[in-house]
Amino acid sequence: GAGVSQSPSNKVTEKGKDVELRCDPISGHTALYWYRQSLGQGLEFLIYFQGNSAPDKSGLPSDRFSAERTGGSVSTLTIQRTQQEDSAVYLCASSSRRLTVTDTQYFGPGTRLTVL
Amino acid sequence: DQQVKQNSPSLSVQEGRISILNCDYTNSMFDYFLWYKKYPAEGPTFLISISSIKDKNEDGRFTVFLNKSAKHLSLHIVPSQPGDSAVYFCAASGLYGGTSYGKLTFGQGTILTVHP
Numbered sequence: 188g189a190g191v192s193q194s195p196s197n198k199v200t201e202k203g204k205d206v207e208l209r210c211d212p213i214s215g216h217t218a219l220y221w222y223r224q225s226l227g228q229g230l231e232f233l234i235y236f237q238g239n240s241a242p243d244k245s246g247l248p249s250d251r252f253s254a255e256r257t258g259g260s261v262s263t264l265t266i267q268r269t270q271q272e273d274s275a276v277y278l279c280a281s282s283s284r285r286l287t288v289t290d291t292q293y294f295g296p297g298t299r300l301t302v303l
Numbered sequence: 304d305q306q307v308k309q310n311s312p313s314l315s316v317q318e319g320r321i322s323i324l325n326c327d328y329t330n331s332m333f334d335y336f337l338w339y340k341k342y343p344a345e346g347p348t349f350l351i352s353i354s355s356i357k358d359k360n361e362d363g364r365f366t367v368f369l370n371k372s373a374k375h376l377s378l379h380i381v382p383s384q385p386g387d388s389a390v391y392f393c394a395a396s397g398l399y400g401g402t403s404y405g406k407l408t409f410g411q412g413t414i415l416t417v418h419p
Contacts, residue, residue: 191346220406220407222407222409227411228411229307229309229392229409229410229411229412230347230392230394230407230409231409232406232407232408235406243406246406278346278347280346291349292349292407293346293348293349294339294346294347294348295346296344296345296346297346
């Protein structure tokens with residue numbers, strides 16, 4: 188079946204502009220995660236959604252970052268007033284989380300964001 | 304505060320030999336550990352995992368060892384193949400609650416190159 192998809196694959200924007208990044212998880216997966224990878228760094232957790240529960244936003248670096256998940260499926264990560272330090276690859280992952288938190292997270296290919 | 308560390312940015316081995324990738328962690332609440340593999344322009348893919356009740360888990364050519372007292376884990380690949388050349392990330396999570404529950408904390412990654 189189809190894996191996790193993300194769009195756009197690349198985004199170049201000017202400092203101060205808002206951007207929206209989209210994630211389509213694997214159908215039926217109840218958990219959805221956003222991570223980012225800055226240059227030379229590991230993946231950094233941003234936010235996760237599990238079913239209808241309130242999202243865990245503990246990894247969001249500032250209030251310029253927000254995310255929503257509509258209808259328990261597609262998710263959008265929004266970065267307002269982008270800064271150059273926001274430049275990174277933003278990765279989305281989903282998992283079934285039916286039974287246990289050890290259910291494998293499947294990652295999308297990522298969106299490479301460049302803020303000029 | 305880097306809670307998961309991969310101190311070797313790169314590793315080069317000859318085809319057929321053993322590759323050993325290392326990872327250290329500081330958070331004693333972590334009790335589930337994973338290795339992911341990442342090719343350029345793709346998202347990370349799950350490779351192998353281990354929970355803290357075990358000290359070894361094997362899957363084909365891949366074995367993960369966990370030393371809880373040293374807060375250290377390693378991934379052994381035997382024999383190494385050129386197709387194993389990729390970035391390897393170690394990750395950790397909490398199974399039983401706490402702030403790490405369900406979220407993955409990643410190391411910075413190690414670039415493995417297997418020469419024919």
